[in-house]
Amino acid sequence: MRAWLCFVMLFCALGTPALGVTVESVPRPAGGSWTVDLTRAHVLTPAVRAEVDQLAHSLNDRGLGQLMVVMVDTTSSRPSREFALALFNRWGIGHAGRDDGALLFIAYSDRKVEILLGDGIDEPADKQASDAVMAERIVPAFKRRDPNGAVREGAQGLKELIENSRLNNPGAADPSTASDLEGQAPVSQGAVTIVQSSVSPPDESSSQPDIGYFAGGAGVLGAVGLAGRAWLRRRPRKCRACGTPRARLDEARDDAHLDPGQRKEESLGSVDYDVWWCESCEDGTVERYGRFFSGFARCKRCRYVTAKETSRTLRSATYDHGGEVEVTARCTHCDHVTTSRHSTPRRTRPSSSSSSSSSRSSSSGGGRSSGGGSSGSW
Template sequence: MRAWLGFMVLFCALGTPALGVTVAEVPRPPKGTWTVDLTASRVLQPSVQAELDQLGTELDDSGLGQLMVVMVDTTSRRPSREFALALFNRWGIGHPGRDDGVLLFVAYADRKAEIILGDGVDEPADQEASDAVMAQAIVPGFKRKDANAAVQMGARGLKQLIENSRLNHPQDAAPEPVAGEDFVGSLSAEEFLVPPPQMSWSPPEEASTEPGLGVFAGGAGVLGAAGLAGRAWFRRRPRKCKACGTQRLRLGEVADDAHLDAGQRAEESLGSVDYDVWWCEPCADVLTERYGAFFTRAARCTRCNYVTGKQSTRTLRSATYDHGGEEEVTVRCGHCAFVSVSRRSTPRRTRPSSSSSSSSSSGGGRSSGGGSSGSW
């Protein structure tokens, strides 16, 4: 009898579906915080939540944008893309008049993740950066069953997206990355076999049950997955030696170090660049191919040109509502020990709208649905 009761308790515990919420039931985070974790098991660790709130506060205080992270268990059959977009616009993530907000939304039990971009940070380069963060940080992290790393790295990448956006670099022809290796430019052109999906649709009403948005998001996810599979295949495809026609052998991570110089090995140890070495036995010849990380904290050294620099910043003049600020950027190379110092301007702060909620961090931004979708 006891065994039977124990089985029933275990069955109920494992078989109880995760409770879903509606958009209206997701509570706004208190002012000064930027994270909501409604999962039953409170997936996000306190240290990770603290970092996410710090990232959001730094962005908001600088006037560059707003970054929210929301995790729920399930959206109760409502398409996750539709749910996330409705939540973004309900809260108005972003500064009024700039639409510089970004939402990282995770339906944990549904195994879905969404990035919603505000209209001010929704240019093609921003879309590509969003796809890269989803494909290279968020989805792989969840597939490794490391939800905290997935969200943490995803939020770091999205903070860079906002900082590097054209909105915050209007004087530049193209946004420049803070860390010297941008999201997309670090990849070779051959890897982009399938262009990232361009999402631009009118946001549905919160109570809408139209299936079009969910179908479109699903199709975008399929295209994104196909693109990732295509890039992976292209990188691992067989190579033949042009001299003798023999098929080359791709060396492992340990064996290929013998064919890399000290700077290349340093890049690999930092994770800023990954190298593939293809060996031809008859010719005793190697073919080395370089694959830069989508985003990395390492900076490119201006002397040795390797992505092995550790970057730090010091505020020389704080930005105010009336004028921009100035920062001193120091890059110390871990390979050649060269130290470079430069200065850069920061935009002035944006005055909050009087219509913004005083009890919540967000209020005033708008999104038309740009961003990325992922599943695992």
């Protein structure tokens, strides 16, 4: 009888799904950490947690925002987005008065992932960036059964989103692919003519004070711009020499018409190329499309978008003075390395009503979210 009871208890422990946690039971990260992994298998590796913590420290130390990653097994019957929003506002992720927090929340057994953005970084351009990070970086990694890669890519993408937000770049234009086209012109490459082209979404930045009045219109323009970009990319082409319709080659066949640097850009996801082939003339055109927030920069030597940037804080920003960071760009194509230093703004003093648990901890800064961000599943 005792052996039977032991078997039943073991079956219940190992054969039943993990019980969902509650918002109230999720512990705040320990001081100096910005990640929480409550999965039974401890999915996140120490190396990835350290990378996320470094990214989050870089943002917080410069006063740009706060980034947290939380992974649980399941939220049970509670929708994952509702759970993540409640957790965000319970902790108050972000600095008070700026609402510059971002939460990457994963319900691993439920196969659900959420991005929650603070109200200060929830403009249309931020939403587009969040959708891109979710669709192009996080979900594909989960589908490859690489949860640590998904968290690493998601955290890097959200760090870039916060850094590039209008909140931290007042008056700046929205990100576009224009920087990818500097000084480029059509190049002849054997029988293939390379036409460097890109269609940028409309500029949503505005210096006018009534931002709320134009927010809806900017969102519509952004959607129209993305739809227009897709249509222009796939519209039929004809060969100028013979008038025959060109055929768009698939990803496997178009590699033969790309040089090694271009193939490297495609493998990294920083740039996508289309090859339109004329069978009659045996001639093709290569069209270039830069991707938003790919996480890679243009290499100063080979000029391909294959450089990965990492930053190191040389002097932390305080409430009295700005800081300084060292940015290292290492090209994954030609191995060229460049190093530069940049000044960072002073930190913004939190309001007296904000909570204060630890000066350098991942405790809340009084931020709030109304639910902006993105959802994904795999």
